[in-house]
Amino acid sequence: MKIVKIETAKVNIPLVTPFKTALRTVDSVNDIVVRITTDDGQTGFGEAPPTAVITGDTHGSILSAIEEFIAPAIVGMEIENLDGIMKKLHGCILKNSSAKAAVDMAVYDLFAKSCGKPLYKILGGGRGEIETDLTISVNGVEEMVVDSLKAVSQGFRILKIKVGKESKKDVERIQAIRQAVGPDIKLRIDANQGWSAKEAVKIIRTLEEMGIGMDLVEQPVNAHDFEGMKFVTSQVYTPILADESVFSPEDAIRIIRERAADLINIKLMKTGGIHEALKICAIAESFGMECMIGCMLESKIAVSAAAHLAAGRGIITRADLDGPSLCREDPYIGGPVFDGPKIVMNEDPGMGISRVAAFGD
Ligand SMILES: C[C@H](N)C(=O)N[C@@H](CCC(=O)O)C(=O)O
Numbered sequence: 001m002k003i004v005k006i007e008t009a010k011v012n013i014p015l016v017t018p019f020k021t022a023l024r025t026v027d028s029v030n031d032i033v034v035r036i037t038t039d040d041g042q043t044g045f046g047e048a049p050p051t052a053v054i055t056g057d058t059h060g061s062i063l064s065a066i067e068e069f070i071a072p073a074i075v076g077m078e079i080e081n082l083d084g085i086m087k088k089l090h091g092c093i094l095k096n097s098s099a100k101a102a103v104d105m106a107v108y109d110l111f112a113k114s115c116g117k118p119l120y121k122i123l124g125g126g127r128g129e130i131e132t133d134l135t136i137s138v139n140g141v142e143e144m145v146v147d148s149l150k151a152v153s154q155g156f157r158i159l160k161i162k163v164g165k166e167s168k169k170d171v172e173r174i175q176a177i178r179q180a181v182g183p184d185i186k187l188r189i190d191a192n193q194g195w196s197a198k199e200a201v202k203i204i205r206t207l208e209e210m211g212i213g214m215d216l217v218e219q220p221v222n223a224h225d226f227e228g229m230k231f232v233t234s235q236v237y238t239p240i241l242a243d244e245s246v247f248s249p250e251d252a253i254r255i256i257r258e259r260a261a262d263l264i265n266i267k268l269m270k271t272g273g274i275h276e277a278l279k280i281c282a283i284a285e286s287f288g289m290e291c292m293i294g295c296m297l298e299s300k301i302a303v304s305a306a307a308h309l310a311a312g313r314g315i316i317t318r319a320d321l322d323g324p325s326l327c328r329e330d331p332y333i334g335g336p337v338f339d340g341p342k343i344v345m346n347e348d349p350g351m352g353i354s355r356v357a358a359f360g361d
Pocket residue numbers: 021023024051135160190192243294295296297298320321322323
């Protein structure tokens with residue numbers, strides 16, 4: 001199976017409600033999709049979101065990285081030479097992690113197809129089903145309570161609460177949501193770098209003293225503030241999850257060595273795909289640190305790749321794979337089934353996606 005063609009297209013899928021974090025507000029998933037074709041007519045799919053505020057990637061940079069660097073480096077290579085392809089993919093251009101992720105997942109899709117197995121089985125194959133949380137955007141207290149109750153009524157048992165925009169109100173937000181949803185719903189708090197280290201300790205301790213249980217607090221401080229992450233982690237009982245601070249396996253090693261977080265959020269768009277994400281899984285497993293699998297504003301192609309990785313690797317104990325649930329439409333056929341909080345893995349070969357409307361099939 002030789003790679004003969006790499007094509008790109010754009011998808012634009014409106015969101016159910018605007019997605020609001022401490023970093024940005026977005027109304028739609030506006031991503032680049034990738035299709036790789038082999039000489040025997042097989043196709044593999046990938047997707048890259050332009051999350052400029054986190055990865056630095058834009059539509060333009062994703063397209064030119066693929067067209068000018070990645071395609072010339074890997075077209076003509078055999079899919080079975082997975083390691084060789086990954087070397088070229090990661091060696092042909094620095095950074096550009098979202099473009100690399102889109103191509104990496106399409107290659108893994110084809111590799112699993114060449115083995116006749118669903119991708120998650122190639123990646124370890126532990127689970128046929130995983131559970132995701134649902135994100136509650138940062139808004140006024142009442143709106144967040146209404147959104148949280150709606151999510152619970154839809155069957156979600158884990159909520160990811162966005163905060164960090166006006167830190168003074170964050171205790172109020174989390175307290176009101178806990179009161180409304182009761183003690184059995186897990187709350188994950190994501191400040192998206194919005195707090196200072198001292199502010200984070202004060203907020204988390206106040207919530208702990210109120211008896212408000214939190215599954216974790218994600219990226220309380222600036223991505224590059226490892227000292228701040230370390231300070232917060234050492235000062236509170238609630239587990240701290242590193243998100244924007246960990247892109248690469250080297251970042252994961254640093255976070256673990258410096259005890260700057262208790263957990264790592266792996267996202268394919270930060271690692272540049274499954275190949276590098278597997279390295280973080282192995283590092284974390286060696287040190288007994290659990291991981292979460294996350295996503296950017298991605299639709300079903302990219303989130304399916306992440307779900308396959310999570311279903312394959314036991315060290316990934318938490319999933320924030322709500323991209324498809326945030327979308328108003330699903331312009332794809334096949335792949336894992338996203339049924340509210342439940343993600344049921346496909347049993348047909350590869351990622352299972354057979355049709356992507358953006359390519360006009
Ligand atoms: C969509 C997911 N639940 C999420 O919150 N992801 C990111 C932010 C993604 C974005 O801005 O596109 C996160 O910070 O965890």
